Amino acid sequence: MKLSERYNRVNLIATIVIMLITGAIYYLAISVILTNQIDKSLEVEEHEAFDYVKLNHRLPQVFESKDQQITFTPAEPNSVKREFINTGYYREKGASEAGRGLISSVTVNGRYYKLQIVESKVETEYLIQIIFGITIGVILLLLLVLLITNRLILSRLWQPFYSILGELKQFKVTDNSDIAPLNSPIDEFNDLHQEVTAMAERVKRDYKDLKTFTENASHELLTPIAVINSKLDTLIQTENFSPQQSKLLGDLYGAVSRLSRLNQSLLLLVKIENKLLTDQQTINLKELIEELLYQLEDIFSDKQITVSANFEDKEITASRYLIDILLNNLIINAVRHNHQGGGIIVNLTAEALVVKNTGESMPLDNERIFTRFHKSSSSEGSGLGLTISKQICESLGYQLGYSYEAAHHCFVVRF
Amino acid sequence: MKILIVEDEEGLRESIEEYFADAGNICETVATYQAALAKIQLYRYDCILLDITLPGGNGIDILKTLKAGGFPDGVLIISARNSLDDRLQGLDLGADDYLVKPFHLSELKARVSAIVRRKMFNGSNVLNFNELSIDLMAKTVTVHGVPVKFTRKELSLLIYFISNKGKVISKNAIAEHLWGDGMDMANNFDFIYSHIKNVRKKIMEAGGKDYIYAAYGMGYKFADQ
Numbered sequence: 001m002k003l004s005e006r007y008n009r010v011n012l013i014a015t016i017v018i019m020l021i022t023g024a025i026y027y028l029a030i031s032v033i034l035t036n037q038i039d040k041s042l043e044v045e046e047h048e049a050f051d052y053v054k055l056n057h058r059l060p061q062v063f064e065s066k067d068q069q070i071t072f073t074p075a076e077p078n079s080v081k082r083e084f085i086n087t088g089y090y091r092e093k094g095a096s097e098a099g100r101g102l103i104s105s106v107t108v109n110g111r112y113y114k115l116q117i118v119e120s121k122v123e124t125e126y127l128i129q130i131i132f133g134i135t136i137g138v139i140l141l142l143l144l145v146l147l148i149t150n151r152l153i154l155s156r157l158w159q160p161f162y163s164i165l166g167e168l169k170q171f172k173v174t175d176n177s178d179i180a181p182l183n184s185p186i187d188e189f190n191d192l193h194q195e196v197t198a199m200a201e202r203v204k205r206d207y208k209d210l211k212t213f214t215e216n217a218s219h220e221l222l223t224p225i226a227v228i229n230s231k232l233d234t235l236i237q238t239e240n241f242s243p244q245q246s247k248l249l250g251d252l253y254g255a256v257s258r259l260s261r262l263n264q265s266l267l268l269l270v271k272i273e274n275k276l277l278t279d280q281q282t283i284n285l286k287e288l289i290e291e292l293l294y295q296l297e298d299i300f301s302d303k304q305i306t307v308s309a310n311f312e313d314k315e316i317t318a319s320r321y322l323i324d325i326l327l328n329n330l331i332i333n334a335v336r337h338n339h340q341g342g343g344i345i346v347n348l349t350a351e352a353l354v355v356k357n358t359g360e361s362m363p364l365d366n367e368r369i370f371t372r373f374h375k376s377s378s379s380e381g382s383g384l385g386l387t388i389s390k391q392i393c394e395s396l397g398y399q400l401g402y403s404y405e406a407a408h409h410c411f412v413v414r415f
Numbered sequence: 416m417k418i419l420i421v422e423d424e425e426g427l428r429e430s431i432e433e434y435f436a437d438a439g440n441i442c443e444t445v446a447t448y449q450a451a452l453a454k455i456q457l458y459r460y461d462c463i464l465l466d467i468t469l470p471g472g473n474g475i476d477i478l479k480t481l482k483a484g485g486f487p488d489g490v491l492i493i494s495a496r497n498s499l500d501d502r503l504q505g506l507d508l509g510a511d512d513y514l515v516k517p518f519h520l521s522e523l524k525a526r527v528s529a530i531v532r533r534k535m536f537n538g539s540n541v542l543n544f545n546e547l548s549i550d551l552m553a554k555t556v557t558v559h560g561v562p563v564k565f566t567r568k569e570l571s572l573l574i575y576f577i578s579n580k581g582k583v584i585s586k587n588a589i590a591e592h593l594w595g596d597g598m599d600m601a602n603n604f605d606f607i608y609s610h611i612k613n614v615r616k617k618i619m620e621a622g623g624k625d626y627i628y629a630a631y632g633m634g635y636k637f638a639d640q
Binding site: 219222223225226227228229230231232233234236237239241243245246247249250253254256257260279295296298299302328 | 424427431434516519583586588594605606610
């Protein structure tokens with residue numbers, strides 16, 4: 001629910017409730033006042049009748065006028081209590097209307113009469129209806145105007161808020177763009193904007209520090225790794241190793257080269273994110289992939305993997321270094337996760353590069369395969385290959401996607 | 416070969432010196448920017464191994480001094496900074512090659528040998544080892560003067576071996592040389608074996624000697640014993 005919607009709803013309900021209450025009070029007040037008026041005219045009539053009786057010592061002639069009826073009926077002395085009543089008003093035509101009556105008593109020549117004066121309330125009610133109708137109309141009009149102005153004012157008033165929200169939605173910690181400045185006369189929004197800007201800067205600075213740390217740490221690691229590597233190379237020159245010693249040395253070599261690859265991968269990730277690899281050149285993808293497939297020929301034939309390739313000419317402008325890594329990662333993954341006697345299909349069109357391979361007959365988790373250090377337990381890789389590939393694609397404005405189709409794992413790079 | 420090693424990391428400097436100090440090679444080492452500058456003013460080298468980050472200055476400045484003085488020394492930059500800018504700047508300034516730490520000593524030796532060869536034989540780049548003769552430009556091999564057909568990888572392997580003759584080369588170093596360091600598959604050692612088998616077979620079938628020895632399952636050695 002939107003804020004303005006919520007606000008309008010509360011506003012509307014409150015207004016309607018208050019209007020209803022005031023309407024009721026209004027109605028009651030008007031009807032009390034008008035009834036009082038009728039009562040007064042009834043009293044005037046009563047006085048007239050008394051005056052007439054006092055003067056003429058007989059009952060006045062009963063006649064009907066101005067929607068008023070007077071009746072005199074003989075009654076037991078002192079049996080009538082003077083009071084106003086709501087009663088019916090019966091016209092001769094037989095129709096009955098609401099009426100107001102006054103019951104009183106008069107003594108003429110020693111005889112006791114009950115005096116009843118009834119006046120039709122039709123006129124009064126009609127008046128009330130008109131007044132009430134006009135009031136309701138005004139209320140409705142007021143509500144409508146309120147609603148419209150609320151909507152207009154609210155959306156205009158909240159405009160800065162939505163612009164800040166939009167900035168936040170677009171905020172990327174890896175981006176260099178800052179939060180756009182805001183011009184608002186409202187203090188709260190200015191405060192909010194200030195805080196958001198400060199927070200964005202803080203987050204970016206922290207992220208940058210973290211990246212610098214990763215880069216520095218990886219750099220610092222390079223030298224000791226280089227020393228270990230060179231010492232191992234020197235050590236094996238001393239010869240005369242027992243089988244056990246050479247096995248140990250082989251394991252050491254494996255671990256060191258793995259460590260150094262991992263380190264390079266981390267450095268590479270930082271560089272891609274920092275956009276440090278910006279050398280651009282025209283690359284013929286078709287030639288590059290053909291060369292790579294040739295390079296990896298032994299590896300394919302060892303696993304008896306059949307490679308079927310279908311290339312269209314495609315030239316791109318990008319960093320050669322990054323494209324090498326991307327292609328290498330995709331194709332080596334296709335080999336690594338393949339089974340003996342499996343197949344790899346490489347398709348290159350003007351729109352996309354598709355690398356498909358057979359392998360485990362289970363789709364991979366699309367969400368997780370591109371995250372850092374996610375790998376299957378049987379994988380010998382660093383767990384960074386696909387993360388790096390994804391980052392490379394993003395930095396070049398391509399899209400890297402995964403799908404599982406007809407027993408093939410498909411990785412698609414869309415240019 | 417006369418080689419100057421400019422490297423501030425003692426462990427690395429010693430290993431390189433030891434690996435290069437063979438019969439016929441003279442190695443000098445310096446650890447600081449000033450010492451390196453003093454050396455290049457006084458002596459000429461076939462190849463200078465130059466670290467970029469040095470105490471007291473930047474290796475790139477030493478390269479600039481060399482080129483400004485018109486000295487013909489070959490320069491191979493060894494750096495922990497695998498930054499493309501450094502690489503491009505180094506090569507633009509006239510460095511002959513660029514190697515990123517960590518590296519295998521055999522790879523370093525092969526690169527240095529290639530630089531020295533290029534400096535020594537202008538153009539006609541032929542590598543000889545006993546009855547083997549490799550034309551590096553035409554990429555052809557002859558054994559006792561008879562051409563033998565080698566694949567690209569086999570040729571690359573043979574050159575690598577000859578550059579590191581008498582040294583034990585680990586399988587890891589060979590794998591990285593042939594497939595690049597993107598390859599990290601446990602079974603790529605089998606491919607090395609099949610390539611080595613082919614190289615050995617081709618040389619012997621053409622009447623050459625068997626120079627390749629397996630070294631304790633860790634690596635191989637190319638030697639004339």
